[in-house]
Amino acid sequence: MDAGGERVSGFMxxxxxxxxxxxxxxxxxxxxxxxxxxxxxxxxxxIAYRDLMTRMMKEAHVHAGFxxxxxxxxxxxxxxxxxxxxxxxxxxxxxxxxxxxxxxGVDPAFAYVEFLDEDLTKACFDKDGxxxxxxxxxxxxxxxxxxxxxxxxxxFSRGEAAAMFSSMNAEMLASYASGKEMTPDExxxxxxxxxxEDWSFPA
Amino acid sequence: MNADIHMxxxxxxxxxxxxxxxxxxxAEQATVQLRVNAGGVLHVQVFxxxxxxxxxxxxxxxxxxxxxxxDWLGTHEGEYLSFASxxxxxxxxxxxxxxxxxGVQIYIGETDDGVNVAGAAGFILDVDSxxxxxxxxxxxxxxxxxxxxxxxSRWMPEVSE
Numbered sequence: 001m002d003a004g005g006e007r008v009s010g011f012m013x014x015x016x017x018x019x020x021x022x023x024x025x026x027x028x029x030x031x032x033x034x035x036x037x038x039x040x041x042x043x044x045x046x047i048a049y050r051d052l053m054t055r056m057m058k059e060a061h062v063h064a065g066f067x068x069x070x071x072x073x074x075x076x077x078x079x080x081x082x083x084x085x086x087x088x089x090x091x092x093x094x095x096x097x098x099x100x101x102x103x104x105g106v107d108p109a110f111a112y113v114e115f116l117d118e119d120l121t122k123a124c125f126d127k128d129g130x131x132x133x134x135x136x137x138x139x140x141x142x143x144x145x146x147x148x149x150x151x152x153x154x155x156f157s158r159g160e161a162a163a164m165f166s167s168m169n170a171e172m173l174a175s176y177a178s179g180k181e182m183t184p185d186e187x188x189x190x191x192x193x194x195x196x197e198d199w200s201f202p203a
Numbered sequence: 204m205n206a207d208i209h210m211x212x213x214x215x216x217x218x219x220x221x222x223x224x225x226x227x228x229x230a231e232q233a234t235v236q237l238r239v240n241a242g243g244v245l246h247v248q249v250f251x252x253x254x255x256x257x258x259x260x261x262x263x264x265x266x267x268x269x270x271x272x273x274d275w276l277g278t279h280e281g282e283y284l285s286f287a288s289x290x291x292x293x294x295x296x297x298x299x300x301x302x303x304x305x306g307v308q309i310y311i312g313e314t315d316d317g318v319n320v321a322g323a324a325g326f327i328l329d330v331d332s333x334x335x336x337x338x339x340x341x342x343x344x345x346x347x348x349x350x351x352x353x354x355x356s357r358w359m360p361e362v363s364e
Contacts, residue, residue, distance in 0.1 A: 181242075182243065186243070196267055197267045197268060197269065198266040198267050198268065198330070198331065198334060198336065198337055199245075199266055199267075199268045199269075199272075199309060199328035199329065199330050199331075199337075200268075200269065200328060200329050200331070201269055201319050201328060201329070201360075202308065202327065202328070202329050202357055202358060202359050202360065203359075203360070
């Protein structure tokens with residue numbers, strides 16, 4: 001990424017530049033045809049969720065048939081869906097878009113994403129000063145696709161619980177992969193695919 | 204053995220017939236077999252009685268496929284000898300390449316129902332013909348009489364309404 005002809009290679013500098021570029025409100029109908037389509041799907045999800053919640057609340061004193069609605073949360077799914085299209089448009093990993101402070105509005109009359117005009121550190125660090133896991137994911141995605149220099153280290157602390165969570169998963173994965181005579185990376189690629197399959201399930 | 208010359212031209216008649224017999228092959232018919240333990244990939248051997256593709260017996264290649272297929276292969280004991288060695292690590296499920304108007308698919312095993320899921324006895328997979336080694340596989344199976352013309356579009360999983 002370039003700024004006034006000067007190459008900017010630092011991860012946080014690049015994220016800040018992206019934030020400066022996208023800051024403000026974007027009506028999905030103006031972003032791309034796909035974004036507009038996803039906005040309409042978001043509206044449908046929103047309406048379905050509202051109807052489901054209403055029914056659960058209206059009938060909870062009679063039966064528990066719709067009580068599963070209490071566990072439904074469509075918003076992260078919708079955010080990932082819509083921000084993936086923004087990532088396509090701005091040619092960055094989706095984690096970079098999600099890491100930015102944003103608000104998504106869906107309504108039958110309009111659908112938009114607003115990237116908030118606030119300090120990036122507010123969205124990317126918690127009250128203890130630890131980086132959010134999405135910021136860390138953005139850093140790793142940036143390194144994986146080469147936009148962040150290979151020798152740039154992640155300069156921030158991660159939350160203790162999150163670091164422990166990934167550490168435990170890494171140990172389990174290493175043990176399981178070892179049983180299959182594979183490295184962890186090989187097993188993940190084998191199990192979930194990496195786009196390199198010669199033959200694939202039709203979808 | 205020279206991979207550019209068919210093995211029947213490199214062996215004496217008795218030796219070739221003995222080789223065919225030990226591999227349970229007919230001198231007139233092409234045969235496909237899959238390795239049960241190829242280290243996370245699918246290893247295909249194709250015996251062609253006349254034509255050399257990349258092996259003196261016909262064709263062989265390794266393919267990266269979904270893990271369900273590898274897991275399924277791993278549930279089998281090897282029944283047939285390798286065409287290239289004395290290892291008995293191959294099986295011969297039904298393997299058909301089917302060419303549709305919108306692409307090519309490979310049918311493996313019992314594909315009448317319940318394909319492509321964990322525990323299935325059969326698989327239907329898209330074969331991306333733009334990849335060089337898939338193109339070689341398609342040529343080998345087609346020239347071995349193991350490719351059918353399908354009607355209409357590729358098989359797709361049903362989506363519940």
